[in-house]
Amino acid sequence: MRRALELARTGWGRTHPNPMVGALIVEEGRIVAEGAHAEDGGPHAERLALLARGKPPRPGATLYVTLEPCSTAGRTGACTDAIIASGIRHVVVGATDPNPAHAGRAFEVLRQAGIEVTTGVLADECRDLNLIFNHWITTGGPLLATKSAVTLDGMIACRTGDSKWITGEPAREDVMRWRRLFPAIAVGAGTVMKDNPKLTARVPGAEPWCPIRFVFDGLLRSVTDRTMPQVYTDEHRARTVVVTTPHGGMGYVRKLRELGVQVWILPSPTQRVSLGEFRRKCAEERISGVYFEGGPTLVSQLLRDRQIDYLFAYRAPVLLADARAKTMLTGLRTERMADAVRLADVRHSVIGDDTLTRGRVVYPERMFVDETVFGLG
Ligand SMILES: NC(=O)c1ccc[n+]([C@@H]2O[C@H](COP(=O)([O-])OP(=O)(O)OC[C@H]3O[C@@H](n4cnc5c(N)ncnc54)[C@H](OP(=O)(O)O)[C@@H]3O)[C@@H](O)[C@H]2O)c1
CATH class of the missing domain: 3.40.140.10 (Cytidine Deaminase, domain 2)
Incomplete structure (x- = not known):
């Protein structure tokens, strides 16, 4: 076997x-x-x-x-x-x-x-x-998974935003393997504008691969008149899908489409895409899994909306010990351990000096949103 x-x-x-x-x-x-x-x-x-x-x-x-x-x-x-x-x-x-x-x-x-x-x-x-298949066949929808790389004290960046690198090379290669597994990757506009990532899977010894690359950008702030992010201009741009709302501006939509980038305009009363609508659209397009790589705003909304099905957390033996360092998941008011989000079917692996903990997300019955963090509804 x-x-x-x-x-x-x-x-x-x-x-x-x-x-x-x-x-x-x-x-x-x-x-x-x-x-x-x-x-x-x-x-x-x-x-x-x-x-x-x-x-x-x-x-x-x-x-x-x-x-x-x-x-x-x-x-x-x-x-x-x-x-x-x-x-x-x-x-x-x-x-x-x-x-x-x-x-x-x-x-x-x-x-x-x-x-x-x-x-x-x-x-x-x-x-x-x-x-991915197990989730698809039992729910008829995509497995939405998030990935984060954190320090031993749970931080994803210094107070200045500096974050390169938290984990070592073997863990970053492991991320590439998961990128190769999932049919699609997703990031928020903030990550695209700040890091200008390639979002391809570069596994040593294998041909570079480009999954479908979702960029969540409710107002199309990442579409500019100056240098565009590379996911809108590189040779894989037809694999980029900008997920937006009707509040984004048709001029920007046209500009993206002229470049050969796909745009999904999903109904939403606010400037943020409804993740339930996104899940429904993925099911319609037969996209069975999406690997969300951040940033914190997008994945925190996913968690608050109970839309994360699976979580990957790489943890490095590094401490920032700074209350103003940045964390990945925020926005809940969790007062009792009984109301904590937990993982099931948990797996741990040691990868170089780092560890990967992954598992299925189990939501508590009661989850309180901290409205001071999520002002946008
Ligand atoms: N260590 C790690 O694992 C890791 C991973 C990824 C990123 N990062 C870091 O995170 C930082 C970026 O943080 P961030 O919070 O700004 O990133 P982000 O979550 O990638 O982007 C946030 C922006 O994306 C748009 N957005 C998010 N959710 C949306 C939705 N549901 N619908 C439509 N648009 C949505 C919003 O734009 P509007 O405000 O215009 O609505 C929002 O401001 C970078 O410094 C990056 O290096 C770290």
């Missing part, structure tokens, strides 16, 4: 909105065929492994697959049918299909055909691999 997971990871960032899946066939203790789902609409991993075998598997062969095989005929036909037809008598599965309409259905189908089914092998790792 570890090898099947490695195969699944070859589809990292390429299979949306489908999951990454790896499969292999073992005969007499040896791997004789392998397959991985490579892209949405492409053949499933189990079918590719069977195809790679090139002949019927030997009696006693076992198929390992990281995700429960599909049991309904979609674009590629039910994999359970292909497995039954192949003559394989033992199937070992990692994660159960998270879709409640299917969960465990394939196990029934295979068992009824006389196939032995072993489930839950490295289930946790197999499930974690597809955190």
Whole structure:
């Protein structure tokens, strides 16, 4: 199953909105065929492994697959049918299909055909691999995740705004890997104007990749007559989508479109884009995950609106110990620990000198907004 997971990871960032899946066939203790789902609409991993075998598997062969095989005929036909037809008598599965309409259905189908089914092998790792797909298939909408890099005392910048760099190079490379996984990245206009980031995924040894780049800019302040931010002018500008409100000014919208940049004008009574509307539009466009990289204004609004589904926090062994240093998340009035926002399915990893804590966001029943921080509604 570890090898099947490695195969699944070859589809990292390429299979949306489908999951990454790896499969292999073992005969007499040896791997004789392998397959991985490579892209949405492409053949499933189990079918590719069977195809790679090139002949019927030997009696006693076992198929390992990281995700429960599909049991309904979609674009590629039910994999359970292909497995039954192949003559394989033992199937070992990692994660159960998270879709409640299917969960465990394939196990029934295979068992009824006389196939032995072993489930839950490295289930946790197999499930974690597809955190975007799992959310998409169960909610019908995108996984909205935020990333921050903070000091040991939770700060993202000095009182002057200086923030380069908080974490070390290995952690910054890890961010690139997650950028490569998510179909889209998002930042606020403040970050675009201050840092002028590239927002591409630069993973060592791999071709540079440009996800969809969302810029939240309710009044189009980042569109200027002087030097434009590079996400509006570089070779990937057609992958940039400025998310704005009807209050932004049509002249700026035209200017962006002339440059080849896309613009989403979403209904909003204020100058801030409604994140619920954004989520709905992403679902409509089949964008299954968005990785928000800041800045503090945008992600604090996400938190206040209970719209962060998943959180990545890199923490560096650095202290600022300055009450006027800047934090990423503000705007709540949390008076009791019972009202704190918590993470579930938490994972910790050590990356160089830094750590990454990530997990699903669980909101408390009561959340009080500090109106002195959020004046804009
Ligand atoms: N350490 C880290 O992980 C990290 C990550 C990212 C950024 N940063 C730092 O954060 C600083 C920038 O902070 P910031 O708070 O100004 O950044 P920001 O959140 O990127 O940008 C804030 C601006 O974006 C627009 N905006 C935010 N939410 C919006 C929404 N829902 N709809 C429409 N527009 C929206 C608003 O423009 P209007 O005011 O015009 O409405 C707002 O003022 C930079 O110094 C950067 O280096 C640090």
